[in-house]
């Protein structure tokens with residue numbers, strides 16, 4: 001594979017709208033997104049040091065992930081399964097994606113570079129739509145299923161979205177948004193079921209098309225997706241990724257840490273609109289010719305039976321989901337058959353040691369923890385089963401570099417807590433956003449996490465930098481207190497914040513969801529406080545404990561600490 005000039009350079013590069021040579025000229029006719037890339041000096045430094053990270057100047061990731069297998073005579077392998085006994089081979093998925101690409105281009109007037117909103121719970125059809133857009137040179141904008149009309153309006157406006165493919169069961173909120181979305185002119189629905197298939201249904205339109213399509217010959221640096229961050233506060237940011245970014249991610253963490261094979265069956269909960277799900281449940285399995293199960297219902301009580309039903313082997317979900325599933329398995333009654341399962345990946349939040357233990361006791365499987373971000377596309381620090389260390393996230397993933405910096409950007413000695421900084425083949429590229437300068441400084445991607453790099457090379461998560469609790473002069477990381485509380489058998493879930501306090505600056509406050517059959521009374525408060533004092537340094541114990549029936553979480557499973565901080 002020829003190395004492109006850009007791939008061999010480690011220096012920050014500009015968006016170079018004209019392209020830096022004939023080979024890299026954009027295929028985008030609509031250059032809205034390209035024109036709004038960060039300026040050259042605001043981009044992170046890129047590293048392409050591994051031999052497998054040399055990419056040609058022209059690259060369409062749909063060709064690499066999907067068409068390649070059919071071209072190699074492997075079209076009969078199963079690519080994707082879903083509810084309702086849907087079981088598509090690579091050839092089936094390719095045919096459906098090609099037909100959708102034709103609908104987009106021939107019926108909906110898509111030109112390369114247009115933004116296409118995708119809206120649906122995970123399903124094979126949603127995967128086909130993703131590939132249809134990418135094949136046609138469009139830019140996928142995934143949306144979390146639970147988003148409301150006003151949030152959709154914000155996304156459509158910010159990304160100037162012109163087209164949408166929408167699961168009819170999630171059409172209501174978009175319909176409400178439409179009057180305020182003047183750019184969004186072309187909408188088609190899918191998934192209406194046998195009874196409701198109308199003339200304008202995506203499946204009906206697709207069925208009338210040939211199953212062939214010539215993928216748009218995109219540049220490796222053409223944008224193929226915008227991921228709106230699941231940020232817990234503030235105005236949403238759109239992280240943009242090139243076709244090359246998707247392929248680069250496929251060649252770092254998956255082969256070096258996950259090490260799945262083509263016989264693996266992937267399953268999990270994160271939506272394809274979240275890059276954790278897009279990588280783990282679509283790009284990574286397809287990059288190796290494996291298969292994926294895309295189920296719309298993937299809450300813990302649905303994921304367990306789905307693993308058994310599909311004989312899944314590799315599972316992606318969040319720490320709280322592993323904890324809930326472990327509790328489910330430990331319950332009386334028939335155990336779900338998990339004998340197929342061999343690898344379990346946790347990301348999105350720090351994995352508490354107690355959760356790692358519970359899952360291992362329930363299944364015998366050591367969880368692969370990994371920290372990733374929407375801005376970097378996927379996981380950059382992680383540990384495989386052999387390197388897993390309770391309480392630590394792991395080692396830097398081959399292809400990436402990690403450092404812990406002080407507030408001035410100097411690298412700290414091992415063992416000191418500072419700001420996590422990452423460089424690699426992917427990096428932060430917000431769509432026209434001043435916050436680019438917060439995430440990218442001096443070429444590093446600053447994830448906003450406080451970390452410690454220890455003498456074994458393990459990176460140990462402390463807290464989000466803005467979540468550190470400073471109480472009575474001590475720095476206390478809320479997640480450490482949470483991890484201690486989670487070791488107590490009465491605790492189902494918890495969240496720890498700093499509550500402003502005149503005397504101490506802040507006091508440590510814990511919100512606790514108890515397991516059934518435990519009372520949230522004064523005796524329980526004292527029990528939990530004593531337990532924390534016995535488990536970690538006593539000054540970190542929660543001076544206040546409030547019992548709740550549930551905790552506020554994002555759709556990606558992250559605890560919304562800012563909501564716990566709200567008074568009342």
Ligand code: 3UK
Pocket residue numbers: 229230231274275276277346347348349350351369370371372373374375377378379393447448449461464556
């Ligand atoms: C936190 C973790 C400790 C951390 C993501 C894997 O979560 C993902 O992306 P987001 O943009 O959030 C990024 C932030 O989430 N985080 C994620 N994983 C861990 N903290 N341990 C972990 N294992 O604060 C990070 O900065 O929503 C995760 C792959 C793709 C992703 N987009």
